[in-house]
Amino acid sequence: MFLSRNSLAAGVAFGALVAASQASASAFYLQEQSVRGTGRAYSGEVADRGAASLWWNPAAIAGLEHNEVYGGLNAIQVDSDVNNNGSTITRPIPPTGLTTPIGGDSRASKPIHDGVVPNLAGAWRINDQLALGLSVAAPYNFTTQYGPNSWARYDALKSRLTTVDVQGTVAYRVNDKLDLGVGVSAVHADAELTNALPNISPLQPDGLQSLKGDGWAYGFTAGAQYHATPALTIGASYRSKIDQTLKGNVAVSGLLAPIPAANNFKINAEARITTPWMVNVGARWAVNDKVTLNGSVSRIGWSEFDAIRVKFATSGSTTPQNYKDITTAAIGVDYQASPRLTLRTGVQYDPTPTPDVGRTARVPDGDRMMYAAGATWTATPNLLLDAAISYISFADTKINRDDMTATGSTVRLRGDVTGSAVVMSTGVRYSF
Secondary structure, X not given: OOOOHHHHHHHHHOOOOOOOOOOOOOOOOOOOOOHHHHHOOOOOHHHOXXXXXXXOOXXXXXXXXXXXXXXXXXXXXXXXXXXXXXXXXXXXXXXXXXXXXXXXXXXXXXXXXXXXXXXXXXXXXXXXXXXXXXXXXOOOEEEEEOOOOEOOOOOOOEEEEEEEEEEEEEEEEOOOOEEEEEEEEEEEEEEEEEEEEOOOOOOOOOEEEEXXXXXXXXXXXXXXXXXXXXXXXXXXXXXOOEEEEEEEEEEEEOOOOOOOHHHXXXXXXXXXXXXXXXXXEEEEEEOOOOEEEEEEEEEEOHHHOOEEEEEEOOOEEEEEOOOOXXXXXXXXXXXXXXXXEEEEEEEEEEOOOOOOOXXXXXXXXXXXXXXXXXXXXXXXXXXXXXEEEEEEEEEEEEEEEEEEOOOOOEEEEEEEEEEEEXXXXXEEEEEO
């Protein structure tokens, strides 16, 4: 017996928006929202001031003395290897099925594409207490691609996700001690997912399944900064989860007899996921005129990404993901080397939310350590130039997932993953 169109459509759409990369933060979240922040491993942004910190804390622009704009570019280069370690496929051939090695290329080198992540922000002073802000970020943005003969092809071929987060912010200085801020985000997501689909006979070529879709969703953020002393600022912020719906189509092609030809099709569908909430707490302490210490802890609610829910014309499906909440920690230091030059460095620990059992070739994620350094050059009193570089080491991890394909074959993926990344960032801040 072969599966219906609805089951095939569900099989295609299960992976929508799961595809991720070993980029710069856990799972498929990109941290590169501030070049200044990159230089100290994001240890101080929730307690810092200015438009460059808007992603981390909407209270960062309260009480500004001048209008300010910020722009940054972050080039991400990832080196990774994903290697087969005994993966098999069992095809539904009577009487008991036929189990064979998946075969194909046993090593995928650099399946994660390099990329450039931009971010922009502006803050406008209304009066001594009130400021308005607007920022544009790309918090989930990547492409991964395996070759057509890769051992991982039944799980993943091409996986692309592009998001744009546009946030409007209002911030208010309550008094000399307390700043508050709130923001509303509109997020547009655009995704494409493809993977190979095995035919019944191992002698037949693979079929192909794909999903494309896009859509808007909305969320909010709120934050505060407490200036305990002129030298010590404590910041805290909350960013809401976002329920994202992608509307598009699912397509299946290349299925051969004995699978009925009608199971090659294209159908409208939508996939629903929830991206995590985030809580950030941190502090900046100016020890003296030259040295400022930074520290932060973030709790990220990845358990919201519990399942992928797929809906099409007459049916639907749910695929559990079983992500777990994580806590990241970072420390850093800023050093005023001269009146015009600030140096900084930092380190961050960022554990993976992906489960050890169930980890896929789409998200070959592991625990990470980030080591960063950066600088700011005061070109003029109104123009600041930022630069940063970070190195991210990924703990060796394993792919371990069993799935039944939409054509009734059972795929047991077993693989080893190694990787690292370098992020080079440059930015500008201008006040007027």
